[in-house]
Amino acid sequence: MPDALDSPQSIAAVWIGLALISSLISVRVGISVALIEILVGTVAGNAFTLDTNEWINFLAGFGSVLLTFLAGTEVEPWVLRRKFRQTVSIGVVSFAAPFTGAFLFAWLAAGWELKAAEIAGIALSTTSVAVVYAVMVETGLNRTELGKVILAACFITDLGTVVALGALFANFNGWLAVFALVTVAVLAVFPGFSRWFLAALRGRASEPEIRFLFVLLMGLGGLAVAARSEAVLPAYLLGMVAADLFAEEQIMVQRLRSITFGLLTPFFFIRAGTLVQFNEVVAGAGLIAALLGVKLLTKFIGVQPLTALFRFGRREGLYTSLLMSTGLTFGTISALFGLNHGIIDRGQYTILITVVILSAVVPTLIAQQFFQPKTDREEEESPELV
Secondary structure, three states: OOHHHHOHHHHHHHHHHHHHHHHHHHHHHOOOHHHHHHHHHHHHHHHOOOOOOHHHHHHHHHHHHHHHHHHHHOOOHHHHHHOHHHHHHHHHHHHHHHHHHHHHHHHHHOOOOHHHHHHHHHHOOOOOHHHHHHHHHHHOHHHOHHHHHHHHHHHHHHHHHHHHHHHHHOOOOHHHHHHHHHHHHHHHHHHHHHHHHHHHHOOOOOOHHHHHHHHHHHHHHHHHHHOOOOOHHHHHHHHHHOHHHHHHOHHHHHHHHHHHHHHHHHHHHHHHHHOOOHHHHHHOHHHHHHHHHHHHHHHHHHHHHHHHHOOOOHHHHHHHHHHOOOOOHHHHHHHHHHHHOOOOOHHHHHHHHHHHHHHHHHHHHHHHHHHOOOOHHHHHOOHHHO
């Protein structure tokens, strides 16, 4: 490739162009743009050797942090309190069933070493906050009670994933203690301080409130990485304590969503697609299919009876079970953690990443095409727009 096409501007134009193509396809076919971006990234990575670099990886990581924070703001405390049995039951089972199933299958059937099998269990236990939240925003379900319950259950599931990763592989050192203490202090002070900060500086052209939030997210994320945790964990917790505040600050929410969905998340989702290598996928197709089946089956068997118990309705119950079967952010993070620390090799990593990405695409496509509940917005649309 000529040097002129190696410039940051040229590389950015290619990636943003892929994001634009994904958006146009999404509008045309009516499928979540997050899923289209993953598929476009997979094709571009294999057919055109689309590669990443340090700044693309940073933008992708920043996008996942902001997306996770925004998802956390949708987990309203009243939902966890009023729907405690539903959210906790679904969330816990959604973690425990696939973790157990994937761990046992990788260890006993696939012959992976114990620690590698534990990474497989953790990576395939997740529910993708990134995918679920993106779908919720696009469909308007984030404003419904069902959508809020699903997002709250996602939080419980991924909390189980983070706890399992920490308990099995954490390096208990001084940085972990610092990270825990600082995070608890920030979460305690943030709601009250933020209200004062916004009241004093709201409406300035330089957007100090947005910059203040970025400082907190990156600062806590840096401490998390130093403690060998992940930057998305404090982002999710900070989003939860900011839920009531953001319900009052809709203009700020819209600005953050514009930055996140317009610029940053395409890098995250397209990059996730580039991690899939077709040749290694073909070589491990049988194991990939088996692990994908284990994840989807254990998730569905675990969650679906609970949706019937809590009287979700058939359509809503199937939709919930399918969305709880998705995986991406924490699954990718867990697999990458295993690779970086020598717990799994590149072949095992590719298998897990492929299963994680397929679990983001397959159940979401089925849910959107066949079981998506109607929202007030859809009911108000005229026949010409449908």
